[in-house]
Amino acid sequence: MTTEHTQPDPQACHEFQDQLPELIGSGQPLGDHPHVQTCENCRALIRDLETIAEAARQLLQTEESEQEESSGDGLWERIDSAIKAEEGASAKGSQRE
Amino acid sequence: MPQPNAADATATSNPGESGKTATPHRNVGRTLPANLAEQEALTRAQQGDHQAFAYLYSLHKRRIYSLCLRMVNNVAEAEDLTQEAFLQLHRKIATFRGDSAFSTWLHRLAVNVVLMHLRKKGIPVTSLDEAMEPTHEDGPGKSFGAPDLSLIGSIDRLTLEKAVADLPAGYRLVFILHDVEGYEHNEIATMLECSIGNSKSQLHKARLRLRESLHSVVRLEARR
Ligand SMILES: [Zn+2]
Numbered sequence: 130m131t132t133e134h135t136q137p138d139p140q141a142c143h144e145f146q147d148q149l150p151e152l153i154g155s156g157q158p159l160g161d162h163p164h165v166q167t168c169e170n171c172r173a174l175i176r177d178l179e180t181i182a183e184a185a186r187q188l189l190q191t192e193e194s195e196q197e198e199s200s201g202d203g204l205w206e207r208i209d210s211a212i213k214a215e216e217g218a219s220a221k222g223s224q225r226e
Numbered sequence: 227m228p229q230p231n232a233a234d235a236t237a238t239s240n241p242g243e244s245g246k247t248a249t250p251h252r253n254v255g256r257t258l259p260a261n262l263a264e265q266e267a268l269t270r271a272q273q274g275d276h277q278a279f280a281y282l283y284s285l286h287k288r289r290i291y292s293l294c295l296r297m298v299n300n301v302a303e304a305e306d307l308t309q310e311a312f313l314q315l316h317r318k319i320a321t322f323r324g325d326s327a328f329s330t331w332l333h334r335l336a337v338n339v340v341l342m343h344l345r346k347k348g349i350p351v352t353s354l355d356e357a358m359e360p361t362h363e364d365g366p367g368k369s370f371g372a373p374d375l376s377l378i379g380s381i382d383r384l385t386l387e388k389a390v391a392d393l394p395a396g397y398r399l400v401f402i403l404h405d406v407e408g409y410e411h412n413e414i415a416t417m418l419e420c421s422i423g424n425s426k427s428q429l430h431k432a433r434l435r436l437r438e439s440l441h442s443v444v445r446l447e448a449r450r
Contacts, residue, residue, distance in 0.1 A: 146368045150430035151423070154411055174369045177377045177437045178430075184381045185390075185405035191383060192292055204291075204305055205283060208312045212279075215313070 138168075145171055153178070268328055272320050279319070283312055286329065290336045296402050297340045299391050307343055311336040333407065337417055341399075349395050351418055369434075375444045377437065389439045397432035404429050 145164040152159060159165055159175050264285055270278035290311055295304035314335055322331055344351050390398060390406075399418065403409045404425070409417070411425045418425065 143368060150426045153430065154422075154426035170369060173376065174437075177441075178433045180377045180381065181386075181433050181436050181440070182405050184383075184386050185401070186408070188383060188386065188406050189289075189408070192289065202287075204287070204308060205280065207305075208283065208309050209280070211309065211313055212276075212316050215316075 142168060142171055146174070264328065268319075268322070272322065279316060282315075286332055287312075289329075290332065293333065293336055293402070293407065294340055296387075296390065296406065297337075297399060298344070299398075303343070307336075307340055310343075311339045314339060334417075337403070337407075341417065344395070344399075351396065351399060375441065375448060377440055377444065380444050380447070381440055385440065385443055386436075389436050389443075392439060393432055393435055397428055397435060400425055400428040401432035401436070405433075 141164055145162070145168070152162070165171055165175065264282065267278040267281045267285075271282055287308065291304060291308045294307040294311070295301065298304055298307065311332075315332060318335070322328065325331075341351050390401060393401060400414060403414045403417065404411065411422045411429075414420075414425045415422045420428075
């Protein structure tokens with residue numbers, strides 16, 4: 130009934146958008162908010178923000194489902210020798226005591 | 227050391243996750259056999275088994291490196307920080323008691339390594355609003371115009387990665403921690419030493435910024 134396209138009232142949008150960080154952070158569904166029901170502008174904003182959050186979530190899922198790269202692992206060699214250097218240093222340290 | 231076998235993937239739940247607050251998209255896709263292998267590797271690594279530690283590295287390196295890279299935006303620094311995170315892991319692994327999932331614990335450790343690094347470099351990760359608040363001219367504005375092209379279906383991975391990389395550091399950190407990594411505002415507030423309200427407001431501004439830059443990409447594409 131109230132979801133028709135209307136000209137946004139800048140003041141009402143301003144007030145609604147000021148509350149948005151808290152409203153979104155609270156996890157309440159925003160579709161029921163009286164302003165959202167009458168303002169296509171803020172509906173579009175919320176749709177976009179939800180789309181961005183969903184796309185961000187998928188970054189991690191794509192990453193986890195990707196196969197390991199086949200290239201050699203120079204980073205492991207660095208970490209490995211740093212670990213061995215640390216172990217060597219602590220062994221020497223405990224010998225001295 | 228047993229290798230995870232994708233063909234055996236039968237479950238996506240993580241037994242270690244049960245007591246954790248709602249961070250639903252962390253650890254998605256971990257298979258049960260991989261978990262068992264990880265548990266065994268973890269126990270052995272805690273007893274000083276070097277090969278087991280190497281196996282844990284192979285399981286987690288990608289996620290930890292990606293996390294570092296997103297947070298610092300620089301390949302060489304991300305490699306250094308990944309190295310530092312795994313070195314710290316090696317020092318502390320015997321103290322892991324299983325109160326949270328191992329991956330959650332390791333991630334927290336890596337986030338702390340990155341934050342420490344950023345603080346050392348003088349990049350403000352605390353008092354975000356005072357330090358990172360952009361001026362009114364370049365801050366994300368409110369949206370009053372008629373809605374133009376929607377972002378639905380038009381964000382690809384590379385475009386989003388690029389837009390995230392272009393965010394100011396304070397916005398980027400909160401966005402990555404919340405929207406990509408799945409941390410809750412209270413966890414972020416603790417990590418960044420800011421208020422929960424501050425974390426919510428930074429996240430909102432980050433998303434507004436991203437919306438602006440993604441819209442300009444969509445508009446450009448539409449003109450082609
Ligand atoms: Zn409005």
